[in-house]
Amino acid sequence: MSSTTDVKTYAGFRFITILCLFILYAPLVVVTVYSFNASESITTWGGLSLRWYADVFTGPESAKFQQAAFNSFSIAIIAATIATAIATAAATAIVRGGKYKLRGPSIGLISLPIMVPEIVLAVATLIFFNSIGFTRGYMTILVAHTAFCIPFAYLPIQARMQGIEDTYEHAAMDLYATKAQAFRRILFPLMMPGIISGFLLAFIVSLDDFIITNFVKGAGVETLPTAIFGSVKQGLKPNIMAISTMLLGLSIVMVTISYFVSKSDNTK
Amino acid sequence: MAGGAASGGSAASDTYRQARNWLLLPSWLVLVVFVLMPVCVMVIYSFLTKEFRGGVIWDPTLAAYDQFFFDRGLFGDDDPTLQWTYISIFWRSIWQAGLATILSLLIGFPTAYYIATRPANTRALWVFLITIPYWVNLLIRTVSMKFLLRDEGPLNDFLMNIGLIGDPLHIINTNLAVQLGLFYSYLPFMVLPIYASVERYNFTMSEAAADLYATKWTTLRRILLPAVKPGVIAGCILVFVPSLGAFLAPDLLGGAKNFMIGSLIEEQFKGNAGNWPFGAAASMVLLTMVMVILLIFARQQRRGGGEQ
Numbered sequence: 199m200s201s202t203t204d205v206k207t208y209a210g211f212r213f214i215t216i217l218c219l220f221i222l223y224a225p226l227v228v229v230t231v232y233s234f235n236a237s238e239s240i241t242t243w244g245g246l247s248l249r250w251y252a253d254v255f256t257g258p259e260s261a262k263f264q265q266a267a268f269n270s271f272s273i274a275i276i277a278a279t280i281a282t283a284i285a286t287a288a289a290t291a292i293v294r295g296g297k298y299k300l301r302g303p304s305i306g307l308i309s310l311p312i313m314v315p316e317i318v319l320a321v322a323t324l325i326f327f328n329s330i331g332f333t334r335g336y337m338t339i340l341v342a343h344t345a346f347c348i349p350f351a352y353l354p355i356q357a358r359m360q361g362i363e364d365t366y367e368h369a370a371m372d373l374y375a376t377k378a379q380a381f382r383r384i385l386f387p388l389m390m391p392g393i394i395s396g397f398l399l400a401f402i403v404s405l406d407d408f409i410i411t412n413f414v415k416g417a418g419v420e421t422l423p424t425a426i427f428g429s430v431k432q433g434l435k436p437n438i439m440a441i442s443t444m445l446l447g448l449s450i451v452m453v454t455i456s457y458f459v460s461k462s463d464n465t466k
Numbered sequence: 467m468a469g470g471a472a473s474g475g476s477a478a479s480d481t482y483r484q485a486r487n488w489l490l491l492p493s494w495l496v497l498v499v500f501v502l503m504p505v506c507v508m509v510i511y512s513f514l515t516k517e518f519r520g521g522v523i524w525d526p527t528l529a530a531y532d533q534f535f536f537d538r539g540l541f542g543d544d545d546p547t548l549q550w551t552y553i554s555i556f557w558r559s560i561w562q563a564g565l566a567t568i569l570s571l572l573i574g575f576p577t578a579y580y581i582a583t584r585p586a587n588t589r590a591l592w593v594f595l596i597t598i599p600y601w602v603n604l605l606i607r608t609v610s611m612k613f614l615l616r617d618e619g620p621l622n623d624f625l626m627n628i629g630l631i632g633d634p635l636h637i638i639n640t641n642l643a644v645q646l647g648l649f650y651s652y653l654p655f656m657v658l659p660i661y662a663s664v665e666r667y668n669f670t671m672s673e674a675a676a677d678l679y680a681t682k683w684t685t686l687r688r689i690l691l692p693a694v695k696p697g698v699i700a701g702c703i704l705v706f707v708p709s710l711g712a713f714l715a716p717d718l719l720g721g722a723k724n725f726m727i728g729s730l731i732e733e734q735f736k737g738n739a740g741n742w743p744f745g746a747a748a749s750m751v752l753l754t755m756v757m758v759i760l761l762i763f764a765r766q767q768r769r770g771g772g773e774q
Contacts, residue, residue: 326504
């Protein structure tokens with residue numbers, strides 16, 4: 199026993215793993231701790247306080263942040279919903295459609311937003327909207343987010359669907375269910391965990407996006423990341439730490455939900 | 467085609483044959499109109515003439531590419547020489563992205579390996595811990611890095627408190643800060659594909675090597691590494707490609723002196739430069755580079771798949 203484990207283990211790898219996790223989490227922990235700083239400046243520690251959280255909601259910049267948060271969340275919800283619906287339909291056709299000519303190009307097209315560097319996609323979208331005379335604003339952000347969220351919604355749905363054998367639907371259809379009924383009553387419920395994690399990932403991707411939003415947003419329309427970026431460019435302020443920590447917490451909650459949703463179906 | 471039933475069935479799996487074009491239609495519509503067409507329009511824009519203060523004039527020209535690659539002197543009538551200003555920005559980007567890739571490989575490989583060799587029930591937890599920072603907003607992570615690395619920041623505080631340094635290290639607004647930022651941004655991308663490869667690796671091969679008196683490091687180098695190479699290459703691509711076009715790390719951590727391609731492109735559209743065809747041409751150069759890297763990678767993967 200000890201000889202088999204011996205082949206697998208290398209001295210120092212455990213230390214590097216712990217170092218890796220330390221590197222990944224330390225900056226996040228530091229920002230979280232300093233978001234509770236009572237001091238006026240970010241440099242000195244003045245004891246624990248929630249004042250910067252209160253400042254986000256009631257301070258001089260609160261109207262700006264609230265508008266940005268409304269834009270961010272409404273865009274993320276709409277874009278993720280549309281992207282998930284589109285991705286579900288595409289995954290059904292690609293996984294269950296058999297062999298056909300459009301299959302390969304469809305997979306290529308869906309992975310395109312991930313392959314193209316984000317800044318190139320951002321530039322292309324800006325130029326495109328400009329060339330067709332589409333005024334930049336809330337709608338341009340929404341449309342751009344919907345398009346680039348599709349692959350993020352697609353991947354978990356497709357992975358989930360590949361794990362479902364089609365014998366269930368065939369059994370249903372042998373019992374005279376129509377294709378639509380077999381989809382609605384059998385396949386769709388089985389796909390649900392994939393669809394939920396697809397939606398959550400698309401939601402986070404939209405909520406977090408900075409680069410594309412920064413290019414396609416119109417003057418005066420901000421999302422949380424562009425508002426944070428604008429603020430940071432003028433210098434780091436404690437209220438930015440508080441907003442960042444709240445967004446950080448939200449991301450962690452969403453990823454945790456997504457993780458447990460996809461994990462729960464493996465045990466069934 | 468034959469034996470469809472035995473394989474679980476190409477014939478059986480085309481349940482949605484009639485509906486498949488309709489099911490694909492929305493994705494085609496959205497992606498063709500809002501991703502493929504924009505990229506095509508960008509290609510066209512890179513061949514047009516610039517208008518002052520943004521926008522273009524429909525007058526086809528190679529001026530943007532010419533400006534990118536060649537220097538024709540102040541009045542534009544000298545013999546063309548290579549344009550070092552932009553080539554050096556590209557070169558710096560490649561160099562920075564390369565260093566960030568090597569650094570994350572050095573940390574990421576042992577981490578991925580260690581996690582993949584844990585018992586199944588704890589493995590999922592380790593992977594989860596690596597995944598979380600990856601899904602935390604890139605902007606927030608870059609801002610965290612900026613906060614940490616400041617001259618009066620927690621890192622310098624800590625190092626001075628333990629007496630390792632007397633004066634604060636000046637890290638922010640240097641190439642090093644950009645590199646650390648890129649490394650930090652994309653480290654999880656390195657760990658996950660390598661982890662997936664090592665997890666599939668059959669350790670009886672390592673045991674066989676050990677039985678033949680190979681040392682552990684020889685086994686790692688000669689047996690394991692070739693077997694998990696596709697995962698290592700995938701990890702390197704996933705770190706290198708986004709690092710190459712990164713905008714946030716050079717902008718927030720590097721300051722004005724440590725420009726990368728992303729900043730150069732951004733300046734043409736959002737900044738004072740306002741030269742859209744030139745920005746489109748620079749984007750094209752970046753896109754071409756990335757596509758070439760991905761093509762080489764795809765060919766490698768296919769060859770790797772053929773061997774197995």
